Amino acid sequence: MKLSGLWPALLTPLTEDGAIDHPALAALVEDLVRRRVDGVVPLGSTGEFTEFNATERRAILETVVAAVDHRVPVLAGVSGLSTADTCDHSRIAAEAGADAVLALPPMYWKVSDDRIFDHFVSVADAAGRPVVVYDFPSMTAQPLTPALLQKLAIEEPRVIGAKLTVRDVVAVTAALAATRPHRPDFSIVTGFEDLIPAAMWAGADGAISGMANVIPDELVALVNALEEGKPDSAGHHRAVMADFDVYGLSAPAIPGIKAAAAALGRIPRAHWRLDAGPEASVLDAAAAWAAARKPSNQRKDAA
Structure with missing residues (x-):
C-alpha cells in the first residue's frame, strides 16, 4: 500500500441519541470514494476516536470496510493512551479488514524516542498490517523527531510513512530529509490543508484531510494538480483556502x-x-x- 494523494479523515456521523449512524457513515464513504479520493481514514482525530469503545470502533471499521468494498485502501486509526490499548485497537482493525493502521505515540507521559520506537514496533506486531505513524504534537505534546522517523525508516520496514499534523513546513522538510535518503518509498503526508502545496513541493506525498468531508472536490483537484505539476494548482489552493x-x-x-x-x-x-x-x-x-x-x-x- 502506498500512502499518497488525498485521504479524507472521516467524520463519524451520530444519531440524535449519540449512537453511531452506520447508514450515514456508509453514505459518506460511498460519496467520497465516487469523488476519486485515494483512501479513507476512519477513527482519526476528525472521527472522534477518543470517544468510542472497542466494540464501537470495530463496528465503525466494519461499516467503512464494507462501504469501501476494496475500491480504495482503509487506513484505520488505532490510537490509545497506552501501547497495550493501541495494540488491542490494532488487532481489532486487522480483524475488521483495514489495510493499514494509523497510530499516535503513547499519550500523557513524555517518553524517549527509543520508547516511542518500541511502541510502533509493538503496534506493527499486533496489527500485522502496514503502520503509518501520526505526529500531532499540539495534542500529544510528544513530537516525532526527525531522528525517530529516520530510525523507523531504516529499521522498521512495516512502518510505511508518517502523517505530520504540524504547523511548520520546516518540520515536513526535516522529516523528508531524515527518511527519504534511506527509504525512497517512505511516505510523508500533511494533516493541514493550508500546507499542502508547500509540503508537496518539498516532496511530500499528499494529505490526510478533515476538510475533505465538506469540500472533497476542491481538495482532490488540488492534490491531483500538484501531483501532476499542473500550473493551475495555485487556483485550486485559493479555492481550498477560501x-x-x-x-x-x-x-x-x-x-x-x-x-x-x-x-x-x-x-x-x-x-x-x-x-x-x-x-x-x-x-x-x-x-x-x-x-x-x-x-x-x-x-x-x-x-
Missing part, C-alpha cells in the same frame, strides 16, 4: 466541521460525542458558512 475558515466555526473544530457537513447535506446532523450537539451559535455560523459557499461545494453526484 473555505479554510471552517476550522474556526467552533473550538475544538470537530463540532463546526460536523455542522458545516450537515448544512451542506453531507451528513444528516451535527451531533458529536462530547455533548448532545454543537451550540446554536455554531449551527448558525455553519449555516451561514455553507450558504456562502460556491454552488460547486454543495453535495452533488460525482462526475
Whole structure:
C-alpha cells in the first residue's frame, strides 16, 4: 500500500441519541470514494476516536470496510493512551479488514524516542498490517523527531510513512530529509490543508484531510494538480483556502466541521460525542458558512 494523494479523515456521523449512524457513515464513504479520493481514514482525530469503545470502533471499521468494498485502501486509526490499548485497537482493525493502521505515540507521559520506537514496533506486531505513524504534537505534546522517523525508516520496514499534523513546513522538510535518503518509498503526508502545496513541493506525498468531508472536490483537484505539476494548482489552493475558515466555526473544530457537513447535506446532523450537539451559535455560523459557499461545494453526484 502506498500512502499518497488525498485521504479524507472521516467524520463519524451520530444519531440524535449519540449512537453511531452506520447508514450515514456508509453514505459518506460511498460519496467520497465516487469523488476519486485515494483512501479513507476512519477513527482519526476528525472521527472522534477518543470517544468510542472497542466494540464501537470495530463496528465503525466494519461499516467503512464494507462501504469501501476494496475500491480504495482503509487506513484505520488505532490510537490509545497506552501501547497495550493501541495494540488491542490494532488487532481489532486487522480483524475488521483495514489495510493499514494509523497510530499516535503513547499519550500523557513524555517518553524517549527509543520508547516511542518500541511502541510502533509493538503496534506493527499486533496489527500485522502496514503502520503509518501520526505526529500531532499540539495534542500529544510528544513530537516525532526527525531522528525517530529516520530510525523507523531504516529499521522498521512495516512502518510505511508518517502523517505530520504540524504547523511548520520546516518540520515536513526535516522529516523528508531524515527518511527519504534511506527509504525512497517512505511516505510523508500533511494533516493541514493550508500546507499542502508547500509540503508537496518539498516532496511530500499528499494529505490526510478533515476538510475533505465538506469540500472533497476542491481538495482532490488540488492534490491531483500538484501531483501532476499542473500550473493551475495555485487556483485550486485559493479555492481550498477560501473555505479554510471552517476550522474556526467552533473550538475544538470537530463540532463546526460536523455542522458545516450537515448544512451542506453531507451528513444528516451535527451531533458529536462530547455533548448532545454543537451550540446554536455554531449551527448558525455553519449555516451561514455553507450558504456562502460556491454552488460547486454543495453535495452533488460525482462526475
